[in-house]
Amino acid sequence: MFRLTRLFAVGIAGTLLAVACGGGGTNTTTSFKGTKNVGLSTPITGQSAAYGKAIQAAALLWQDDINAKGGVNGYKIEVKITDDGTDVAKAADNTRRMILEDHAVAMIGAVLSSQCQAAMPIAHQNHIVYVAATCNDYRNTTSPDYRIPEYVSVVPNTYMEATAAGIDAGKNTSLKKWYILSPDYSFGRAETPAFVAALKKTNPSVQILNSPSEWYVPLTTFNFQNVIPKIQAAQPDAIYSNIFAATQTAFINGALQAQPDFFTKYHFVTLSSIDDFNALPDKYPTGIRVYERAPFFAIQGNSIKDYVKRFRDKNNFYPSDWAVMDYDALSIWAAAANKAGSFDTDKVLKNLAGQSFDTLRGKVTIRKEDLQGVVPVWVGTTTRDPQYPFVILKDIVNPPGSELVLPLNRVKQMQDGQCPKNDLANCP
Amino acid sequence: MDVGNLVLFFLAGLSIAAVLFIVTAGLSLVFGALRVINMAHGSLYMIGAFVSWFVIVHLANALFGFWAALLVAPLITAIIGAVVEIFVLKPVYGKEHLLQLLGTYALTLIFAGLVRKVFGADVRSISAPAALNSSVPIFGHGFSVYQLFLIAVAVLVAAGLYLLLNRTGLGRNIRAAISDPQLLSTTGVNVTRLFTIVFMIGTALAGLGGVLVSPTSSVDPGMDSNVLINAFAISVIGGLGSLVGSLVGAVIVGLILSFGFAYPPTAHYAIAFVFAAMVIVLTIRPWGLFGRAEQ
Numbered sequence: 001m002f003r004l005t006r007l008f009a010v011g012i013a014g015t016l017l018a019v020a021c022g023g024g025g026t027n028t029t030t031s032f033k034g035t036k037n038v039g040l041s042t043p044i045t046g047q048s049a050a051y052g053k054a055i056q057a058a059a060l061l062w063q064d065d066i067n068a069k070g071g072v073n074g075y076k077i078e079v080k081i082t083d084d085g086t087d088v089a090k091a092a093d094n095t096r097r098m099i100l101e102d103h104a105v106a107m108i109g110a111v112l113s114s115q116c117q118a119a120m121p122i123a124h125q126n127h128i129v130y131v132a133a134t135c136n137d138y139r140n141t142t143s144p145d146y147r148i149p150e151y152v153s154v155v156p157n158t159y160m161e162a163t164a165a166g167i168d169a170g171k172n173t174s175l176k177k178w179y180i181l182s183p184d185y186s187f188g189r190a191e192t193p194a195f196v197a198a199l200k201k202t203n204p205s206v207q208i209l210n211s212p213s214e215w216y217v218p219l220t221t222f223n224f225q226n227v228i229p230k231i232q233a234a235q236p237d238a239i240y241s242n243i244f245a246a247t248q249t250a251f252i253n254g255a256l257q258a259q260p261d262f263f264t265k266y267h268f269v270t271l272s273s274i275d276d277f278n279a280l281p282d283k284y285p286t287g288i289r290v291y292e293r294a295p296f297f298a299i300q301g302n303s304i305k306d307y308v309k310r311f312r313d314k315n316n317f318y319p320s321d322w323a324v325m326d327y328d329a330l331s332i333w334a335a336a337a338n339k340a341g342s343f344d345t346d347k348v349l350k351n352l353a354g355q356s357f358d359t360l361r362g363k364v365t366i367r368k369e370d371l372q373g374v375v376p377v378w379v380g381t382t383t384r385d386p387q388y389p390f391v392i393l394k395d396i397v398n399p400p401g402s403e404l405v406l407p408l409n410r411v412k413q414m415q416d417g418q419c420p421k422n423d424l425a426n427c428p
Numbered sequence: 429m430d431v432g433n434l435v436l437f438f439l440a441g442l443s444i445a446a447v448l449f450i451v452t453a454g455l456s457l458v459f460g461a462l463r464v465i466n467m468a469h470g471s472l473y474m475i476g477a478f479v480s481w482f483v484i485v486h487l488a489n490a491l492f493g494f495w496a497a498l499l500v501a502p503l504i505t506a507i508i509g510a511v512v513e514i515f516v517l518k519p520v521y522g523k524e525h526l527l528q529l530l531g532t533y534a535l536t537l538i539f540a541g542l543v544r545k546v547f548g549a550d551v552r553s554i555s556a557p558a559a560l561n562s563s564v565p566i567f568g569h570g571f572s573v574y575q576l577f578l579i580a581v582a583v584l585v586a587a588g589l590y591l592l593l594n595r596t597g598l599g600r601n602i603r604a605a606i607s608d609p610q611l612l613s614t615t616g617v618n619v620t621r622l623f624t625i626v627f628m629i630g631t632a633l634a635g636l637g638g639v640l641v642s643p644t645s646s647v648d649p650g651m652d653s654n655v656l657i658n659a660f661a662i663s664v665i666g667g668l669g670s671l672v673g674s675l676v677g678a679v680i681v682g683l684i685l686s687f688g689f690a691y692p693p694t695a696h697y698a699i700a701f702v703f704a705a706m707v708i709v710l711t712i713r714p715w716g717l718f719g720r721a722e723q
Contacts, residue, residue: 045549047648085549214695222551222646225575226689226698229440232569233433233690246551250646253553257643259563259570283555 032067032076036343038330039080039098040108041119046086047220048111048245050275051134051322056081057315058323059108062330072334073341079330084110091115092122099126105343106131106333108326112219113137113158113187117146124148127345129352133329134322136161136293137190138406141370142414143422150345152352152366154329154359154373156293158191159424160404161271162242164377165291166198168397169240169269170206179209179236179266181227181251183243184216191242191271192216193425199240209234221247224254231266232259238267248272249279256283263288274320277382277390284382284391291379294324294361297392298378304360318388328359332366332373364401370411374401432567437686439566443575445682446582447641451655452662452674453589454633460606460669461626464517465525467532470656471539472508472631476501476638477647478547484554494557494643501639502632509631513624521623540649549649556643578640582678585633589671602626606669664706667719676717680705 040059044052059079067076080102084091091110098104099122107123109116109132116135123130131152132140138159139146156164169175180196182188192215199206217227221243231239243251248270255262263285272290292298296308296319307327311319319327333348335357340347354368365374380393410427413419419427455469479501484493512535520527555561556574563570593599601622604612613619637655645651662681666673681702688698715721 045544047551049550211692214692220648220650222648222651223641223644225444225644226440226686229436229569229686230690233436246553246646246648249551249553253555253646254644257556257561257563257574258572260561261570265570279553 032071033074034076035078036072036075037078037080037098037102037104038106038108038333039082039095039102039104040326041082041084041091041094041098041110041115043086043111044083046084047247048086050245050249050279051111051273051320052083054275054315054317054320054323055111055134055326057311057317058319058327059330061311061314062327066330066334072337073343075343077334079108080104084115086112086115088112088114088118092118095119095122099123099128104128106337106348108329108333109133109135111135111322112185113140113190114185116140117186120146120148120151123150129333129345129348131329131333133325135187137186138194138424139186139190139414139422141372142406142411144415144417145422147415150349152332152349152371152373154332154364154366154375155325156375156377156401156404157372157406158187159194159406160375160401161291161293161377162191162194163198163404164379164397164399165240165269165271165289166195167202167399168289168291168379169195169238170199170202172238172267173203173205175203175238175267176205177207177209177235177237179231179234179239180215181217181231181239181241181243182215183219183247185219188216188219188242192240193423195240195242197425209236217243217247219247222250224251227251228255228258228262231255236266238269240269242271244271244273244276246279248276252280252283252285256285273322274318274390275322277392278317278320281390286382286384286391288382289379290382290393291377292321292393293375293377294321294328295378295380295393296321296324296360297388298380298396298398299324299361301360301362303358307360318390324360328361328364331359332357332364367405369408370406370415372405374405376400377404430567432569433690435567436569436571437690438683439571439575439579441683441686442679443572443578443644443682444685445678446578447637447644448655448658448662448681449582449675449678450585450633450640451637452659452666452678453585453671454630454637455659456663456666456669456671456674457589457602457633458627458630459663460671461602461609462517462521462605462623463525464528464627465532465668466627466630467529467656468512468535468539469630469634469659470652470654471536471543472505472634473638473641473655474543474649474652475508475539476505476635477642477651478543478552478638479504479635480639480642481552481554481647482547485552494554494639497639498636502635505635505638506628506632509628510624512631513627517627518620518623536652540652544649552647554642554647574643578644581640585636586671586675593671598622598625658702661702661706664716665709667716669720670716670718673716673718 042052042055063079082094106129111134113135136155136157138157182192268288336348336351339351352366356365380396382391383394413427480497483497560574562573662677666677684701688694688701
């Protein structure tokens with residue numbers, strides 16, 4: 001009896017000890033040293049509001065995942081998310097407040113390149129790592145006017161994605177006459193010339209029908225009543241566009257209304273994302289050529305499959321390109337901080353530069369010279385698949401980042417200020 | 429530029445003018461009768477657009493949604509207009525214009541906040557009804573049937589307003605109120621009620637404009653200020669208080685925007701030409717092309 005009682009007592013003590021040490025099976029409780037904040041200013045409202053919902057969901061899923069694994073350097077991580085209304089000044093203000101008031105140890109970049117460019121000096125003044133997951137003006141990592149040592153990009157930059165799209169478009173040699181449509185701000189002005197350069201390099205016989213001064217429309221153009229007749233009058237073989245979010249939705253609506261066969265009459269090449277597909281689930285044109293930064297359905301590997309399942313289980317919708325890249329941005333930062341054993345910006349940056357990381361998109365290397373992630377781009381033709389409530393891509397080409405990334409000699413020329421107006425086209 | 433392109437840009441300009449005319453007619457009617465510059469007119473246009481989105485997406489089915497919105501949205505903006513006229517404008521009639529301006533400007537901020545609260549701040553889009561969601565060939569180009577529909581609606585609204593003002597007792601009273609409201613009140617006409625009715629018509633036109641523009645554009649919380657700028661430009665060009673002026677001003681602005689954008693050298697300055705036209709009219713004829721000089 002005594003032996004049984006002692007055995008029972010030892011059993012209870014052992015169980016208590018196991019639970020206290022976190023060894024009690026699946027219901028573990030991790031004791032953290034404290035909490036550290038990571039800042040994320042993203043558009044929950046405004047022109048790019050369609051993107052913010054998935055970005056927010058991805059950040060919260062990552063937060064659960066990382067804390068379930070013990071956090072970063074023993075600290076619980078909380079992602080502070082604030083709405084920037086797709087507004088440049090608000091994004092800068094959010095960044096300032098999250099760094100100064102929430103003591104964010106790292107910032108995840110905003111959506112618009114102009115927002116990132118406004119927030120970057122604040123990150124630099126406070127020496128905080130700024131990881132861009134969506135904004136992607138190539139000048140952010142190369143131009144002396146914008147570049148900061150704390151800026152890391154895990155998204156294909158404007159040069160990379162425009163090159164991928166331009167090469168793909170140029171291979172269709174039957175398309176001679178092109179019309180260009182782009183948003184009038186830093187992203188559009190960085191991406192569009194890169195597309196035209198790649199297109200002309202691949203197919204020197206192409207003719208751009210509208211002059212560069214006519215390429216750009218204001219970012220918040222929602223009425224294309226005077227743009228569409230101009231395209232029709234120009235009678236192009238093809239249209240290239242990198243307008244996005246609500247502006248793209250308005251354009252597609254306007255074009256379909258003006259001419260229901262608009263997207264079959266004119267070959268259409270555009271930047272897009274799952275959020276853009278979702279904005280027009282039944283109306284998004286099929287048969288158009290689209291380039292994307294991280295379409296989950298085209299990415300290979302078990303990591304992305306598992307992520308999509310867990311993301312859908314939690315949110316009841318599919319993860320967008322941004323949801324994939326923001327998750328990657330947070331994961332890459334956390335891996336570097338864990339490796340550094342510190343949140344110190346210099347130490348984290350040292351463990352980012354030139355290092356490779358396992359991400360949802362596969363192995364990603366952060367190039368040492370410009371802290372640009374060597375990441376791929378997906379180009380494909382829109383089609384319907386009963387498995388998904390939105391269009392997906394077929395006939396996909398997936399050039400690796402190593403084929404797209406800006407050559408190092410160009411990076412150096414840009415960084416050294418040898419390219420007037422910070423424009424690649426002006427480099428010697 | 430060949431004839432086909434000319435016709436294309438001309439029709440595109442008229443379709444832009446159509447919505448602008450409907451909105452500006454409301455603004456002008458209110459100013460003509462009440463001598464009130466309603467800064468919140470753009471807000472009611474925005475509310476009309478959001479209400480139409482709500483009706484189409486949440487209440488009516490796809491077949492009747494747009495047509496239901498065409499009735500519901502102007503009705504709602506007219507009711508809001510009545511509330512505004514009774515509770516905000518009546519107390520400041522006859523007082524200096526600055527009070528009216530500040531009062532209606534305050535309303536723009538309140539309405540902007542309310543729209544964000546009720547409908548959210550997302551940019552929405554709606555489709556034209558199936559019957560109008562097609563195009564007709566015009567000189568080798570497809571042109572939207574819906575945009576032709578907009579032009580037709582504007583013609584109907586212009587005709588309706590003409591008949592209302594010139595063939596009905598209400599119209600006679602409105603015209604009398606425009607000439608001399610004090611004299612009208614001595615004839616036994618309930619001017620107080622007349623003013624409320626006129627304001628309701630004006631805000632209903634703003635709401636109607638909001639419904640009509642939605643399928644050609646997006647429904648977004650910033651659309652109030654954009655339309656107000658164009659409506660004021662049209663009013664200045666055509667003459668504030670004149671319906672004919674609103675019509676002519678809207679056509680001028682619509683064609684300037686369409687043709688201005690069509691030509692490469694002027695494409696970047698299309699909107700600037702609208703304001704240049706406004707400055708020219710203000711310099712030569714400060715009361716507008718069809719307005720009357722204030723005594």
